Amino acid sequence: MAEPKRITAPLSDDDIMKLKIGDSVLITGKILTGRDAAHKRLFELAQKGEALPVDIKGQIIYYVGPAPAKQGYIIGPAGPTTSGRMDPYTPKMLELGLKGMIGKGVRSKEVRDAMKKHKAVYLAATGGAAALIAKNIKAVKIVAYEDLGPEAIRELEVEDFPVIVANDAHGGDLYEEGQKKYRKE
Amino acid sequence: MREVDYNQVVETVSRLCMEANYFLGGDVVKAFNDALKKEESETAKNILNQLLQNAEISRTEKIPICQDCGFAVVFLELGEDVHVKGNIIKAINEGVSKGYTEGFLRKSIVSDPVKGKNTGDNTPAIVHTMIVPGDTVKITVAPKGGGSENMSEVKMMKPADGIEGVKNFVIDRVQRSSSNPCPPTVIGVGIGGTFEYVAFLAKKALLRDIGQRHPDPFYADVERELLQRINNLGIGPMGLGGRTTSLDVFIEVHPRHIASFPVAVNTNCHAARHKTAVI
Numbered sequence: 001m002a003e004p005k006r007i008t009a010p011l012s013d014d015d016i017m018k019l020k021i022g023d024s025v026l027i028t029g030k031i032l033t034g035r036d037a038a039h040k041r042l043f044e045l046a047q048k049g050e051a052l053p054v055d056i057k058g059q060i061i062y063y064v065g066p067a068p069a070k071q072g073y074i075i076g077p078a079g080p081t082t083s084g085r086m087d088p089y090t091p092k093m094l095e096l097g098l099k100g101m102i103g104k105g106v107r108s109k110e111v112r113d114a115m116k117k118h119k120a121v122y123l124a125a126t127g128g129a130a131a132l133i134a135k136n137i138k139a140v141k142i143v144a145y146e147d148l149g150p151e152a153i154r155e156l157e158v159e160d161f162p163v164i165v166a167n168d169a170h171g172g173d174l175y176e177e178g179q180k181k182y183r184k185e
Numbered sequence: 186m187r188e189v190d191y192n193q194v195v196e197t198v199s200r201l202c203m204e205a206n207y208f209l210g211g212d213v214v215k216a217f218n219d220a221l222k223k224e225e226s227e228t229a230k231n232i233l234n235q236l237l238q239n240a241e242i243s244r245t246e247k248i249p250i251c252q253d254c255g256f257a258v259v260f261l262e263l264g265e266d267v268h269v270k271g272n273i274i275k276a277i278n279e280g281v282s283k284g285y286t287e288g289f290l291r292k293s294i295v296s297d298p299v300k301g302k303n304t305g306d307n308t309p310a311i312v313h314t315m316i317v318p319g320d321t322v323k324i325t326v327a328p329k330g331g332g333s334e335n336m337s338e339v340k341m342m343k344p345a346d347g348i349e350g351v352k353n354f355v356i357d358r359v360q361r362s363s364s365n366p367c368p369p370t371v372i373g374v375g376i377g378g379t380f381e382y383v384a385f386l387a388k389k390a391l392l393r394d395i396g397q398r399h400p401d402p403f404y405a406d407v408e409r410e411l412l413q414r415i416n417n418l419g420i421g422p423m424g425l426g427g428r429t430t431s432l433d434v435f436i437e438v439h440p441r442h443i444a445s446f447p448v449a450v451n452t453n454c455h456a457a458r459h460k461t462a463v464i
Contacts, residue, residue, distance in 0.1 A: 022227075022425075024227075024228070024231055064252070065252065065291075066252050066291075067248075067249050067254060067291040068289045068291065069289070070289040073248070076248070076249070076252065076291070077243075077248055077249045077250070077251065079252050079253075081253075081332075082332055082365060084365070104364065104367065104423060105363075105365050105424065106363060106364050106365075124423060124425060126235045126236065126422075126423060127251075127423060127454070128236065128239070128250060128251045128367050128454055128456045129235045129236060129238075130250065130251045130252045131239050131242040131243045131246070131248050131249065131250060132235055132238050134248075135242065150291075162235065164232075164423075164425060166425065174228070174425050174426065175363070175424050175425065175426075177426070178226065178228065178419075178421060178424075178425045179363075179421065179425075179426050180419065180426075181226075181419065181426050182225065182226060182421055182426045182427050182428060183418060183419030184419070185417075
């Protein structure tokens with residue numbers, strides 16, 4: 001297996017342009033979390049032209065709703081949720097400067113087009129590898145919407161967080177190309 | 186008549202909820218290892234290795250395999266010569282509440298589908314009860330994740346569609362599901378019965394261990410053929426391309442009405458969780 005690429009979050013534009021679909025990547029640094037309810041709130045503020053409670057410019061958002069943490073753990077199992085549910089809000093987030101997303105499953109054409117336009121990447125984490133992924137999360141801090149419980153926006157400090165580049169900033173789509181490559185008629 | 190204590194049911198269900206979420210079956214772990222040997226895609230191998238490591242962490246640290254700890258689906262085989270002191274359905278729900286709370290499992294159940302809020306303890310369970318001969322209580326807890334359940338379907342086909350129609354429907358369902366149900370999946374197929382019963386058959390099919398073929402050689406062959414065709418789709422682990430789209434396909438059948446030909450596909454993610462106990 002090819003050696004994974006190591007990148008630091010938040011991402012630099014230079015790093016983003018170097019990432020290609022199929023790359024195995026380990027992320028170290030700070031990322032944000034957000035899923036359905038938080039996206040809805042951010043989107044509504046953005047539409048009204050109001051400031052967001054957290055600056056998403058240059059950031060990566062991880063779509064996750066962790067299980068409860070048991071004693072001695074800083075976070076419970078924390079695998080990715082289905083990204084498609086965030087598709088209606090995502091082009092707006094990218095317009096505001098979001099540079100990366102971590103989740104599972106295919107994105108809509110609108111999201112893929114917006115990613116290419118705004119030079120952003122979509123990284124696939126392994127669904128159901130929640131216990132493993134939680135090991136790479138070193139610190140957790142709630143930064144907005146505490147009332148949303150598991151859906152609150154958190155800042156995660158991650159170390160060697162494993163992902164695969166599913167959609168790159170050049171328009172590449174691993175869901176389409178990977179499946180085509182291994183299809184047998 | 187043999188008597189079983191209410192609390193024994195509570196404790197058993199609580200334990201099964203935790204064990205099903207912490208300990209991935211040996212059959213599934215073996216299936217990951219077998220798939221690794223056959224995989225051609227580097228991305229797919231990477232993902233399968235992650236799933237193996239994940240199962241090992243869950244097992245040794247007793248933490249859930251996946252943050253989606255599922256709807257608690259319970260198969261209850263109640264012997265006709267046994268009596269549970271108190272209401273057994275209440276005991277099962279108490280067990281689910283205890284298991285999900287004490288086991289740090291995520292609670293994912295909303296009290297009313299439209300107007301509801303999270304019930305806070307993952308109750309109520311879905312309980313399928315079967316009265317069987319004997320004086321024991323057999324309980325299987327099969328936590329079912331939402332992402333893969335959403336990729337399931339019932340179709341009222343025509344008797345003229347026959348087995349070829351069934352095969353094409355299953356393949357089409359898997360193709361349309363693509364990356365969504367967290368492949369490599371396990372596919373349960375129900376054929377026959379009625380509209381509601383065929384869905385139950387597809388769910389029940391998921392309780393089989395990977396590699397366990399239908400006892401009727403005809404359906405065993407259909408299972409093998411479907412698995413081959415699904416894995417030729419190229420969807421691969423997490424939909425990123427590869428040879429391993431499903432780990433197995435299980436068919437359950439039932440007599441049907443002369444006018445009807447119900448078929449159901451129940452999709453399970455790779456976290457094919459189920460644990461059984463006999464009281």
